[in-house]
Structure formats: C-alpha cells, structure tokens
Amino acid sequence: MTLNSASSILSTIAFDADDTLWQNEYFFRITEDKFASLLGDYAGGDHITERLLAAEKRNLEFYGYGIKGFTLSMIETAIDITDDKVPASVLREILETGREMLRHPVETLPHVHETLKELSKSYKLLLITKGDLFDQERKLAQSGLGDLFDGVEIVSEKSTETYVRIFNAHDSSPHHSMMVGNSLKSDVLPALEAGSRGVYVPHDLTWSHEHAETPIDEPRFHEIVHMGELRRLISELR
Missing domain, CATH: 3.40.50.1000 (HAD superfamily/HAD-like)
Structure with a gap:
C-alpha cells in the first residue's frame, strides 16, 4: 500500500x-547571550533581553523576520540602553555577530x-x-x-x-x-x-x-x- x-x-x-x-532559534539564543555580554556594563542580562524582544516585535512591520532585522534591532536596543552612548566598537561587534549568523552552516x-x-x-x-x-x-x-x-x-x-x-x-x-x-x-x-x-x-x-x-x-x-x-x-x- x-x-x-x-x-x-x-x-x-x-x-x-x-x-x-x-x-534556527538556537543561533539567535547564542547571539542574544553575546549581545547581553556586550552591554553588561549598562544593564542586567534579563533587562537587555526584554528590551531586545520588544524592539524585534516593534520592528517586524519595518524589517520583517530574519537575521538582518534582528541585527538592526540589536543596534537599536544598544543605542537605547546606553542613552545614545554606545561605543562604535560595540556596534561593530554587533554587526559582526549578525554576519556570523548568516555564515553559519545549516x-x-x-x-x-x-x-x-x-x-x-x-x-x-x-x-x-x-x-x-x-x-x-x-x-x-x-x-x-x-x-x-x-x-x-x-x-x-x-x-x-x-x-x-x-x-x-x-x-x-x-x-x-x-x-x-x-x-x-x-x-x-x-x-x-x-x-x-x-x-x-x-x-x-x-x-x-x-x-x-x-x-x-x-x-x-x-x-x-x-x-x-x-x-x-x-x-x-x-
């Protein structure tokens, strides 16, 4: 049959x-942890994760789903949490983590x-x-x-x-x-x-x-x- x-x-x-x-989500979680570590001097990890999630949801209508939108949401969250004082070196590391996600084997x-x-x-x-x-x-x-x-x-x-x-x-x-x-x-x-x-x-x-x-x-x-x-x-x- x-x-x-x-x-x-x-x-x-x-x-x-x-x-x-x-x-897929596994790599986002790893990147979230890296992101929280980058901003550890400005806020606690749970707070950073909550702010990032809020930014992701807020930006869906503009950027859609995926790594590029996620990366832009990390940058926005970093700017907000540091009150516009995020170092350029941190922004550079955020961009590189986004590229790492795009290069990761399936x-x-x-x-x-x-x-x-x-x-x-x-x-x-x-x-x-x-x-x-x-x-x-x-x-x-x-x-x-x-x-x-x-x-x-x-x-x-x-x-x-x-x-x-x-x-x-x-x-x-x-x-x-x-x-x-x-x-x-x-x-x-x-x-x-x-x-x-x-x-x-x-x-x-x-x-x-x-x-x-x-x-x-x-x-x-x-x-x-x-x-x-x-x-x-x-x-x-x-």
Whole structure:
C-alpha cells in the first residue's frame, strides 16, 4: 500500500523551514547571550533581553523576520540602553555577530531528509517559509533538500490568506493539503483556518512571539514528537 492510498484526500504537504527542517532559534539564543555580554556594563542580562524582544516585535512591520532585522534591532536596543552612548566598537561587534549568523552552516534536524524523500514519492511537497529572501535561499541550498520540493514560497507573513493563495496556486485546495511546522501561531492555526490539516512539531527553542494556544478540539489538528512520526500519522488518516 502506498502512502497516498492510505489517505486519498491528501495531495499536498507543506513544510515550514526554520526549526522544522533545520536549526534556527538556537543561533539567535547564542547571539542574544553575546549581545547581553556586550552591554553588561549598562544593564542586567534579563533587562537587555526584554528590551531586545520588544524592539524585534516593534520592528517586524519595518524589517520583517530574519537575521538582518534582528541585527538592526540589536543596534537599536544598544543605542537605547546606553542613552545614545554606545561605543562604535560595540556596534561593530554587533554587526559582526549578525554576519556570523548568516555564515553559519545549516544543521538539518533529525528524520527530516528521509521523511521528505519518502513522502516526495507520493505527494506534492511545498516549502512555505517566512524571513529574509537571501538567507532562506542560502539555507535551503545548503540543506540539500531543495530538489525534494515541488514549490518554494518565501513570504513576509503567514496568514490564512497566504495558505489559501499558495495551495490554490499549486493546484491543490487547502482541503487536500497539510501544513507541518513548529509554530502554532504561524504554521498551524492559519493553515487550519484556511481549511487544511495542521501538524505541530514542537521545537525546544521556539521564539516566544510564535507561541499560541493549542487547538486541541480541532479534528484537523495533529501533533507529533518529531518529523520521523509524520509518515505514520499520514498512514492513519483514513
């Protein structure tokens, strides 16, 4: 029995990228710690982290998601915390930490490659990710997963309308689609609202901005421990 015959109504499976297919938040946390150390003479670490998070959220509408916006938010936070007295040497170090993040090798998460390879035999696979276009393209190329996807969509935000548009554009209605990701807020809830299935794959380090209430009473919502459980889940959807 093929995977497709086990769930005949499912034709398309879409995946988030950061912290679903490869590590991402881990490198932001490391950089946050470096940033707090740089400004240790001006404020406590928790206060610096809170101010940085506030700046990130405030700047999303201007810079979007990704490392470049994060770097600009660090610079803004450094200026604010030091009352415009931040040394140029500190700003230089902040810029270098941003470049280090952009140069960091991609670390694919467990079970990802073999799961995508097997599912690609029976389903149309899409990558739907938000963030900086240049950085997302870099990570996809380095991951070695690009050839397994039938389509790649890099968007500024994930909303119900985003999923409806993308699934329809790839000749698959939301009702015949599934979205898999580590963010309830961005990957699961809007996909469910669009009419597709939503599969939540928790990651130990999910950005607080992406937290949301689990839709436990929604029959199209599913949760798996890791990507290796996805094929089993699909085979049970009869």
